Amino acid sequence: MSEACACSGPEAGGKRPAFFGRGGWLLLALPAWVLLYAIIQRLSELIAFRVLGLTPRTHLGEAVAFFFYDTPKVLLLLTLIVFIVTFLQTFVSPGRVRDALSRRNPGLGNAMASLFGIFTPFCSCSAVPLFIGFLKAGVPLGVTFSFLVAAPMVNEVALGMLLAMFGWRIALLYTGTGVAIAFLSGLVLGRMNMERHLEGWVQDALKAPALGEVQEERPTLSGRIGQAVQGVRDIVGKVWPYILVGILVGAFIHGFVPEAYMAGLLGRRSWYSVPLAVAIGVPLYSNAAGVMPIVEALLGKGAALGSTLAFMMAVIGLSLPEMVILRRVLRPRLIAAFVAVVAFGILLVGYLFNAIL
């Protein structure tokens, strides 16, 4: 849900341009991408130290070099990753996930919902219809919550960015712990019998009979590629301001914040570093891609991995706008339980990884 309304579903309709029209364009785009990616480092140094005449190893010089290095890097990575992810998403749809999860037992259902949450396309505007649609089809409340937690928490774009920027170990840690939090919080919330804390109209809507069946069309290959191109346009077009802000913050941390200070604030030895990371992260509304430059700078400055993961998960998985949307269907007590359970899970992950890594 962190991808505020920038998702697109697979149900394509209508004619698409011929595959080779787009294919030819893509064949040119890929080498251009590789070439650009290869020269960013030198280009950033050229701009910072030659064109702008800054001195290397000074605060300002390093911050500016970071900015000119990270901006094209994050944008290029994001474009490629969003293309791949949106293409893959045309093979899954919320409808199919709902059918797979309906009338599942807690346990297996929670596990499946947490895994499905990684790749299923849906945006914050769809959270309410999706929530009701799941319950209406007989998906248990706890299983629905596992899905609602996993979908933003284990963000597919964040996963791709982590993999590209920090390697498979951190990507796997992020995914594994996110899935575990979604699984457990759904299990806990399911046990609490929260059905009566749904808003009244939701309870009415659940009782109302369904009107007819929804037909889903199978998209063609060119349709899938078209969706992926559209996804890149939508998402990159929408999140670039967040990325720029993220990179500015990252550049500031990279250039100006002393390592000793960061290691003390978000280091593994400080007991308060994990709750602090969560407390800073929750009100910070950003996008998965926008957090990456900050994460990059934090890790570079010696912040502990557990605290950094907790910060990232709080930003992506527990944002205030998302709570505002969920408030349409959930009564305050259920919202509070939801936030508390997820925040507790994030804290646990933070402490766990600070302790073992």
Add this chain to the structure above:
Amino acid sequence: MLIEVFGPGCAKCETLLRNAKAAVEQSGGDHAVVKISDYAAMAARGILSTPALAIDGQLKFQGKVASPTEILDLIKA
């Protein structure tokens, strides 16, 4: 024909509504376009992701902003 656009009112839903109106204009026919932002109505129609579009009561797609050309093709079909 009756063309219904479903969505809570986010940017994507508004774009789809505009595209649907543009498609109706291009078709030259006398079709009604209505916007439905009531969540209960969406739930009743089995909509899981927005924006969605239905023609004469039949849901054509969901979770996608279709272009005017795509919607025009659906109207003509």
